[in-house]
Amino acid sequence: MTQTPPLVALVGNPNAGKSALFNALTGARQKIANYPGVTVERKSGRAPFADGRPVEMIDLPGAYSLDPDSLDEAVTRDVVLGNISGHRRPDALVIVLDAGNLDNHLRFALELIAQGLPTVVALNMVDLAERDGLRLDAQVLARALGVPVIETVAVRRRGLEPLMAQLEQTLKAPRPVTEPVAASFGAQNQRARDIARAAIISETASRQWTRRLDAILLHPVGGVVILLSLLFLMFQAVYGWSEAPISWIEGGFSWLSEGIKTVMPDGLLRSFLTDGVIAGVGSVVVFLPQILILFLFILLLEASGYMTRAAFVMDRMMAAVGLSGHSFIPLLSSFACAIPGIMATRTIMDQKERLATILIAPLMTCSARLPVYTVIIGAFIPASSVGLGIGLQGLVLFGLYIAGILGAMLAAAVIQRFVTQSRTSSFLIEMPRYQWPRPGDIAINLWQRAWVFLRRAGTIIFAATVILWALLSFPKAPDGSNVSQVEYSVAGRIADGLEPIVRPIGFNHDIALAIIPAMAAREVAVSALATVYAIDAADEDAAATSLGPKLAADWSLATALAFLAWFVFAPQCISTIAVTRRETNGWKWPIFMVSYLFALAYAAAGITYWTARSFGL
Amino acid sequence: MQLDHLPLNQIAVIRAIDWESLPDQEGHRLRSLGFEPGVTIEALHKGILMWRDPLAVRIGRMTVALRTKVAAAIDCELSA
Numbered sequence: 001m002t003q004t005p006p007l008v009a010l011v012g013n014p015n016a017g018k019s020a021l022f023n024a025l026t027g028a029r030q031k032i033a034n035y036p037g038v039t040v041e042r043k044s045g046r047a048p049f050a051d052g053r054p055v056e057m058i059d060l061p062g063a064y065s066l067d068p069d070s071l072d073e074a075v076t077r078d079v080v081l082g083n084i085s086g087h088r089r090p091d092a093l094v095i096v097l098d099a100g101n102l103d104n105h106l107r108f109a110l111e112l113i114a115q116g117l118p119t120v121v122a123l124n125m126v127d128l129a130e131r132d133g134l135r136l137d138a139q140v141l142a143r144a145l146g147v148p149v150i151e152t153v154a155v156r157r158r159g160l161e162p163l164m165a166q167l168e169q170t171l172k173a174p175r176p177v178t179e180p181v182a183a184s185f186g187a188q189n190q191r192a193r194d195i196a197r198a199a200i201i202s203e204t205a206s207r208q209w210t211r212r213l214d215a216i217l218l219h220p221v222g223g224v225v226i227l228l229s230l231l232f233l234m235f236q237a238v239y240g241w242s243e244a245p246i247s248w249i250e251g252g253f254s255w256l257s258e259g260i261k262t263v264m265p266d267g268l269l270r271s272f273l274t275d276g277v278i279a280g281v282g283s284v285v286v287f288l289p290q291i292l293i294l295f296l297f298i299l300l301l302e303a304s305g306y307m308t309r310a311a312f313v314m315d316r317m318m319a320a321v322g323l324s325g326h327s328f329i330p331l332l333s334s335f336a337c338a339i340p341g342i343m344a345t346r347t348i349m350d351q352k353e354r355l356a357t358i359l360i361a362p363l364m365t366c367s368a369r370l371p372v373y374t375v376i377i378g379a380f381i382p383a384s385s386v387g388l389g390i391g392l393q394g395l396v397l398f399g400l401y402i403a404g405i406l407g408a409m410l411a412a413a414v415i416q417r418f419v420t421q422s423r424t425s426s427f428l429i430e431m432p433r434y435q436w437p438r439p440g441d442i443a444i445n446l447w448q449r450a451w452v453f454l455r456r457a458g459t460i461i462f463a464a465t466v467i468l469w470a471l472l473s474f475p476k477a478p479d480g481s482n483v484s485q486v487e488y489s490v491a492g493r494i495a496d497g498l499e500p501i502v503r504p505i506g507f508n509h510d511i512a513l514a515i516i517p518a519m520a521a522r523e524v525a526v527s528a529l530a531t532v533y534a535i536d537a538a539d540e541d542a543a544a545t546s547l548g549p550k551l552a553a554d555w556s557l558a559t560a561l562a563f564l565a566w567f568v569f570a571p572q573c574i575s576t577i578a579v580t581r582r583e584t585n586g587w588k589w590p591i592f593m594v595s596y597l598f599a600l601a602y603a604a605a606g607i608t609y610w611t612a613r614s615f616g617l
Numbered sequence: 618m619q620l621d622h623l624p625l626n627q628i629a630v631i632r633a634i635d636w637e638s639l640p641d642q643e644g645h646r647l648r649s650l651g652f653e654p655g656v657t658i659e660a661l662h663k664g665i666l667m668w669r670d671p672l673a674v675r676i677g678r679m680t681v682a683l684r685t686k687v688a689a690a691i692d693c694e695l696s697a
Contacts, residue, residue, distance in 0.1 A: 067645070071643060100678055102678075108649075132678070134678070163670045189653055214680070220666055221665070241666065311682075312664065316664055316668040316670055352640070426643050427671050
């Protein structure tokens with residue numbers, strides 16, 4: 001008979017190195033799911049005891065206490081107390097303590113120990129503490145806390161075996177519950193400090209490195225310059241570094257397409273494979289390198305500890321529109337994808353600020369818009385340099401990001417003033433030590449992002465592409481007709497209906513056709529255009545050239561710019577709408593969001609088109 | 618002296634915190650971050666450009682960012 005493996009929860013303050021320990025214990029074998037009812041990610045994985053028996057590990061969101069200030073903290077409390085239905089209470093806790101921050105983190109540890117679950121303390125990051133001039137006595141700490149304490153350095157895999165061995169022991173012989181829950185916060189704090197003081201063997205001035213770096217990165221002027229330069233570098237890199245891998249992927253897909261054409265006779269199935277599947281899915285997968293570069297930057301900013309500094313630098317500017325530095329982190333994540341961005345708003349304490357942040361998150365230019373921007377910019381903006389090694393194309397892309405940000409700031413100001421009617425915002429956050437991001441952790445994370453993207457390409461985008469191909473291919477235009485296949489098809493007729501609405505903002509028939517399936521996912525706009533042109537291509541030569549030149553030949557510059565402006569604002573992503581519904585518990589706010597974003601998109605595209613026309617473009 | 622007026626890089630001790638003047642949530646988070654009378658504190662950095670807000674302070678071995686409005690509720694005394 002197989003036994004259910006014991007469930008062990010990793011719990012601790014934010015920035016205690018919990019996730020690094022979790023990664024070190026479970027390796028890459030992790031499962032990410034959601035807790036029932038909330039969108040807090042439930043990260044679980046398995047770690048083996050010395051004899052090979054598995055332990056089920058879960059990584060709980062960082063918390064400061066069991067009396068929650070945020071949604072994240074509420075989940076941690078509910079799991080620890082066994083309050084989540086359909087989810088068993090952990091059999092044991094591993095409390096992860098930042099060795100360099102004992103006096104502040106021990107209070108929560110005391111509160112957790114008092115819950116009476118079998119508990120092991122992982123005294124983590126002892127190497128960093130020593131680097132900062134702090135030496136601790138784990139034995140003294142263990143005696144004072146009444147639970148075993150194991151020194152670990154998760155990122156160097158130090159102390160993992162002793163930790164697992166101790167966990168095995170502790171699970172076998174649960175300790176008796178003797179600890180009364182301390183009366184007040186103050187009393188707990190006092191006790192925590194006393195224990196910390198007793199455990200410290202020697203101590204010198206703290207965190208010299210972090211202080212020195214902060215003096216530069218939080219400098220009243222220099223800090224702003226550095227942050228803006230970093231963001232600019234990030235966007236230039238998205239363009240510059242991705243060129244080579246993109247051409248490899250393009251090469252792979254066209255090789256595949258050519259291969260199919262040589263072995264298969266012309267017909268419906270061949271058209272389905274080459275015009276539908278390969279043209280559609282291929283045109284989206286091609287953007288994997290750019291999306292990974294963007295995620296790489298964001299993960300590095302997070303892991304190094306810089307992200308909260310960026311929030312510090314931005315706080316005052318965010319306050320001008322009724323938000324705070326807290327909103328900056330979810331909004332920056334939204335540049336990769338609005339979905340993790342919206343989920344990251346859970347850490348915002350102020351509920352009105354949280355709502356406003358969710359509502360403007362889709363205005364941050366997410367990576368799914370990159371394919372659209374890249375194709376249009378590539379087709380219409382010359383690849384010239386404006387000097388200093390800065391390319392014109394990159395500059396236009398940067399401008400589109402800025403347009404999204406300005407739109408978001410404006411929307412936030414209006415929303416906070418008139419919709420949520422929030423009077424105040426607050427900013428109160430721990431700033432972690434700087435550390436070198438660990439390549440392994442970054443790699444695991446990037447791999448998870450790549451997988452999510454490819455799964456999307458394989459499912460939603462594949463399905464949308466196939467449906468679109470079918471709608472474009474039937475009914476068949478009669479031979480010798482002077483109406484093209486696209487015009488004659490079902491999709492063409494739907495687009496005819498939509499065209500009068502979008503004609504005033506400069507959109508042509510192809511765009512009317514592309515923006516409908518783009519509701520499923522923004523990237524589909526590109527694959528839709530690719531499919532339209534593939535099906536319409538009269539001869540093989542035209543079909544072989546890529547999408548960009550065809551667009552450049554067909555669209556006016558004013559139309560292209562209007563199309564870009566549309567995508568800065570349009571809320572075209574079903575997943576974002578769904579996650580907004582879940583996070584705000586109802587349809588009210590997603591409907592509000594979609595309406596105001598469509599109105600903005602329509603206005604922006606119209607203004608862009610007519611302005612461009614008046615300049616004769 | 619209120620925390621927002623504390624000179625940078627000088628060790629001080631929190632004398633009292635005016636919990637009444639703080640919104641519940643901020644007070645609660647402040648407590649869980651370890652802000653309490655008797656605790657050693659040091660102002661490290663002031664925010665950007667002309668605003669000089671928020672502040673970064675050291676409490677224990679931790680750095681915390683907070684707005685001057687909240688810092689004004691924290692009364693400190695410079696250590697000799």
